[in-house]
Amino acid sequence: MTEKLRTIIVEDEELARNLMKSFLADNDAIDLIAECENGFEGVKQINELKPDLVFLDIQMPKITGFELLELLEHKPQIIFATAYDQYALKAFDYNAADYLLKPYSKDRLDEAIQKVLERIQTEGKESDVAEKVSDFPKDEYLDRIVVKDRHKIHIAPVDAVRYIESMDDYVMIYTNDGRWMKQKTMKYFENALNPKNFVRIHRSYIVKVDEIEEIQQYEKESYIVILHDKTKLKVSKTGYKNLKGVLNF
Known part of the structure; x- marks a missing residue:
């Protein structure tokens, strides 16, 4: 049996968290170690618990998913999960393992997890998503x-x-x-x-x-x-x- 992926969910909507947890419950590859309802909590838990995989919402109160990535000392694999498709290109520019557009099916979630397993096998557990965030798009300016x-x-x-x-x-x-x-x-x-x-x-x-x-x-x-x-x-x-x-x- 392959070692399970220590996983954290960072998602501000309780319904979305619960749905994801129900989808993950019978996936043998996943060990869900924490869930966070905002980016502040997400930064703390990711840096402390050092997961292999994070499911990350983008539009959240306080700080966004992209801003969260800038603050990480630990570099897990990232699967974005969001209702906004305009972030898809940016997510792949940042080399995210996958991008789930809500609402998604259990099969689509399982497919994303399989991508992470394959990536870890070929590239190792550490992700470069946080470094890629530094390549800020030139047509946008920080506020x-x-x-x-x-x-x-x-x-x-x-x-x-x-x-x-x-x-x-x-x-x-x-x-x-x-x-x-x-x-x-x-x-x-x-x-x-x-x-x-x-x-x-x-x-x-x-x-x-x-x-x-x-x-x-x-x-x-x-x-x-x-x-x-x-x-x-x-x-x-x-x-x-x-x-x-x-x-x-």
């Missing part, structure tokens, strides 16, 4: 940033972000309410933030345009920006060109 800080999850509206600083494999996000570290690249935020509102001024800094109070020259062809709170940030040559393009000077 909020979700950050995990120890045992708390913060949701920062993009409007509250003042600037972002590079910290090797992480970035520090400075907001009106504090600062948080997130494991993302500067390139990710350069693509994911609206270029009308945010500008890359240096390899280490992305700044909200409305936060800039002044641009000062301090050496030949060297500049700094001064923000409203008097924070000073370096500007590179490319960053200066970016500023001229955004501010039209």
Whole structure:
């Protein structure tokens, strides 16, 4: 007998959870170890229990399924289950094992589980879905940033972000309410933030345009920006060109 897949359901609708549990009950491949009714709980349980497989709803209160993936330290196989077909392409771009469109049949669910078993056999248990989330589609812009800080999850509206600083494999996000570290690249935020509102001024800094109070020259062809709170940030040559393009000077 093959080892069972330790499985978690993350789904905010009780009826949908109960239906999925009834479908999974007689599937010999599944060991259901937890069910979560929101993304906050999902992040906690996935990181603590380290399942092999997660059935993940996308549209949930508090944080979405895609935002949940950004906060995972453990990387299980993912099967999305949602009533919204517009997310299907994105789910496969992220390399999800499968995508169940509600309402789905027991046979369709069993087929998705079989795909996971085959994938684990060829590729191993760890999934790269969370890494793929970093390739943010260029035709969409973030309206909020979700950050995990120890045992708390913060949701920062993009409007509250003042600037972002590079910290090797992480970035520090400075907001009106504090600062948080997130494991993302500067390139990710350069693509994911609206270029009308945010500008890359240096390899280490992305700044909200409305936060800039002044641009000062301090050496030949060297500049700094001064923000409203008097924070000073370096500007590179490319960053200066970016500023001229955004501010039209």
